Amino acid sequence: MSELHTAPAGWYPEPSGTDGQRWWDGTRWTEYATPLSPPTQAQHAPYGSARDARVPDGTPVDTVWIWLIVVLPVVAVIPFFLWDFEGYLQRSMAGDPAAQLSLYRDPMYLASILLGWGAYAASVVFAYFDMVALRKLGYAKQFHWAWTFLWSLVYVVGRTVVVKRQAGHGTAVMWVAITLNVAVLVGTIVWFIAVMANVFGSAIESYPAI
Structure with missing residues (x-):
């Protein structure tokens, strides 16, 4: 903990051990936090976009x-x-x-x-x-x-x-x-x-x- 008090201001791993980062202002932890990586949007791709599920090649298109x-x-x-x-x-x-x-x-x-x-x-x-x-x-x-x-x-x-x-x-x-x-x-x-x-x-x- 003494090392943290001498660390410069910046983003550091969550002190609680959870995923994400928290801003250290040089003297104390602030309320500003962020995830380690932004959430992907693949699951929320708009209808008709390039991310639409594709059927395997050769799948019949007519019935x-x-x-x-x-x-x-x-x-x-x-x-x-x-x-x-x-x-x-x-x-x-x-x-x-x-x-x-x-x-x-x-x-x-x-x-x-x-x-x-x-x-x-x-x-x-x-x-x-x-x-x-x-x-x-x-x-x-x-x-x-x-x-x-x-x-x-x-x-x-x-x-x-x-x-x-x-x-x-x-x-x-x-x-x-x-x-x-x-x-x-x-x-x-x-x-x-x-x-x-x-x-x-x-x-x-x-x-x-x-």
């Missing part, structure tokens, strides 16, 4: 469930294009009182409605199975399946981002999904324009010439 989610919107819309929408519009414009009732008897219309809701429900279920499969493959983080309630494409894009951060690749499924959704949207618009052009063309031809 059968995610591909089913991708193709479901295309399958669901096929009966819609086979529905006699043009005939329905022509009967409605002609004042046929049974036109509305015939709509609900059209098998393609009913199939498109049922498949649309069925695809929506199946996408939610498949997203859950996909998240479980990713967890079994070793992915520490997964995009939550409940986002599929908003839109299946939202889940596909979010899942791709999370998987790519941990695997370093795996964007193909996202680009295929975006391409198919755009193709369905464009195809629907073109089909609708063509049907409306035919309907109005037929309506104009039915009027007697002046």
Whole structure:
């Protein structure tokens, strides 16, 4: 202890023997103390940082469930294009009182409605199975399946981002999904324009010439 009283001011190991250092002002111990080494921040790395856990090389980035989610919107819309929408519009414009009732008897219309809701429900279920499969493959983080309630494409894009951060690749499924959704949207618009052009063309031809 006599050596401490002659020591110059500075940081010295804790006199109590615990980890850390305490400031000796040359005459007495002060209240200023510090750890021997600063705490590491690895355990508190922000989400999406370079410190995110990585899966081993060669770990699959796709599952059968995610591909089913991708193709479901295309399958669901096929009966819609086979529905006699043009005939329905022509009967409605002609004042046929049974036109509305015939709509609900059209098998393609009913199939498109049922498949649309069925695809929506199946996408939610498949997203859950996909998240479980990713967890079994070793992915520490997964995009939550409940986002599929908003839109299946939202889940596909979010899942791709999370998987790519941990695997370093795996964007193909996202680009295929975006391409198919755009193709369905464009195809629907073109089909609708063509049907409306035919309907109005037929309506104009039915009027007697002046």
